[in-house]
Amino acid sequence: MPKPLPNKIPMREQTPQERVKNFKEVPFGYTEEEAVIEAKRCLACKKPSCVAGCPVEIDIPGFVSRIAEKDFKGAIKVLKQKNVLPAICGRVCPQEDQCEKVCVLCKKMEPVAIGRLERFAADWEAKSGIVDMPEKKPATGKRVAVVGAGPAGLVFAGDLVQMGHEVTLFEALHKAGGVLVYGIPEFRLPKAIVQREVEYIERLGVKLMTSFVVGNTQTVDELLQEYDAVFLGTGAGLPWFMNLPGENYSGIYSANEYLVRSNLMKAYLFPQYDTPIVRGKRVATIGGGNVAMDSARTALRLGAEKSMIIYRRSKTEMPARIEEVHHAEEEGIQFEFLTLPVKYYGDENGWVKEMECLRMELGEPDASGRRRPINIPGSEFRIPADTVVVAIGQSPNPLIPQTTPDLQVGKHGNIIADEKTGKSTKKGVFAGGDIVTGAATVILAMGAGRIAAKSCDEYLKTGIW
Numbered sequence: 001m002p003k004p005l006p007n008k009i010p011m012r013e014q015t016p017q018e019r020v021k022n023f024k025e026v027p028f029g030y031t032e033e034e035a036v037i038e039a040k041r042c043l044a045c046k047k048p049s050c051v052a053g054c055p056v057e058i059d060i061p062g063f064v065s066r067i068a069e070k071d072f073k074g075a076i077k078v079l080k081q082k083n084v085l086p087a088i089c090g091r092v093c094p095q096e097d098q099c100e101k102v103c104v105l106c107k108k109m110e111p112v113a114i115g116r117l118e119r120f121a122a123d124w125e126a127k128s129g130i131v132d133m134p135e136k137k138p139a140t141g142k143r144v145a146v147v148g149a150g151p152a153g154l155v156f157a158g159d160l161v162q163m164g165h166e167v168t169l170f171e172a173l174h175k176a177g178g179v180l181v182y183g184i185p186e187f188r189l190p191k192a193i194v195q196r197e198v199e200y201i202e203r204l205g206v207k208l209m210t211s212f213v214v215g216n217t218q219t220v221d222e223l224l225q226e227y228d229a230v231f232l233g234t235g236a237g238l239p240w241f242m243n244l245p246g247e248n249y250s251g252i253y254s255a256n257e258y259l260v261r262s263n264l265m266k267a268y269l270f271p272q273y274d275t276p277i278v279r280g281k282r283v284a285t286i287g288g289g290n291v292a293m294d295s296a297r298t299a300l301r302l303g304a305e306k307s308m309i310i311y312r313r314s315k316t317e318m319p320a321r322i323e324e325v326h327h328a329e330e331e332g333i334q335f336e337f338l339t340l341p342v343k344y345y346g347d348e349n350g351w352v353k354e355m356e357c358l359r360m361e362l363g364e365p366d367a368s369g370r371r372r373p374i375n376i377p378g379s380e381f382r383i384p385a386d387t388v389v390v391a392i393g394q395s396p397n398p399l400i401p402q403t404t405p406d407l408q409v410g411k412h413g414n415i416i417a418d419e420k421t422g423k424s425t426k427k428g429v430f431a432g433g434d435i436v437t438g439a440a441t442v443i444l445a446m447g448a449g450r451i452a453a454k455s456c457d458e459y460l461k462t463g464i465w
Helices: 032-039 060-068 072-080 086-092 114-128 151-162 191-203 220-226 255-262 290-301 322-330 399-403 442-462
Strands: 143-147 166-170 207-209 229-232 252-254 282-286 306-310 334-336 339-346 352-365 371-375 381-384 387-390 429-431
Touching: 032 060, 032 114, 060 072, 060 114, 072 086, 072 114, 086 114, 086 191, 086 442, 143 151, 143 220, 151 166, 151 191, 151 229, 151 442, 191 207, 220 229, 229 442, 252 255, 255 290, 255 387, 282 290, 290 306, 290 322, 290 387, 352 387, 429 442
Parallel strands: 143 166, 143 229, 166 207, 229 429, 252 387, 282 306, 282 387, 306 334
Antiparallel strands: 339 352, 352 371, 352 381
């Protein structure tokens, strides 16, 4: 067996100079030749640690070996045995912290580019126009309602319908996809790809109801009168703010609102879509996660002359993906590390014009394992900004817990559910994804959907809670 190449095959992408002027996807993906060369780097381990590192337990050596053999149809078949959303996972999952992190090649060289190969296989299937549908088990006569068409809900619905159950997916917005359509920008995850994956879920037999707000249009208890079980996957859409003086000035947005206006309401396609959105010249985004990177990079594409990331720790502690930070740096985003906003100043029209900040230094690690930021007394300074985007996290929307009295929630409004089964404290109600964990990754939400689907199937068969 030939010795594998030491490094991943690079993925071609738009230059920074080109991409800051458009919302097109940044990486182009592998060609067939590139994918085959990369797949041949895999050692086909007898005990593949990469599978254990995947929250949905994809047979990684199985699909990678088929790509190496140019059996691309076989590769996507293996992928879809465990993952109904491969084109999405191949683009936005943090493989560097999961399957690739534990790849055996990491001991001496770069890991196999598992995410890029997953994306290749999914895109190859789409281009071929041949989408094989898996066999479904015989109909059971059981009906299940899924609330929220985000990653957790889509996977739960896709898995359960293949088990023979009748599944209806309820989505509050006019488009299915959840954070995949309203949160992640076009340049990172094109909406057409999300739509493609949603259509696949529908082809499996899932019924989709959009513009249906559970907790308002119907309550969970009312759904339980019609359905044998309910899965709650409504995510974490309630934004956090810092409650600083001046936070009510115009021009200060939550990242949720800023990204929804640009992504789901297509403000980036002006004048075809005349969606109101502020196009600031000096935009400051507060936070260090992927949402902050998405917001800062969106601001640049909307015409900002200067787009800044304000983060209270150092680059080492940033939770954003390495690739996203790298792309932001390439595009000219300015990073203000060890910086904490404490107050806003506005102009005579009530519009934000400056942010007062403190310099920070890092102390001992806190509960997150990251070094705790500590204020440096007397270090106050101001940053001019005409737009501020607050991207420091979010909680679950309280609507469903408020309208479902016997559903137990935690102190942050998250639904209490068993992580091994997805069972909530209310009989017949399962939950998974960000509504349980708080804001996390797409793949972890998908993993929770898969676990809950298995548990729900067992419950529907036995009636045992």
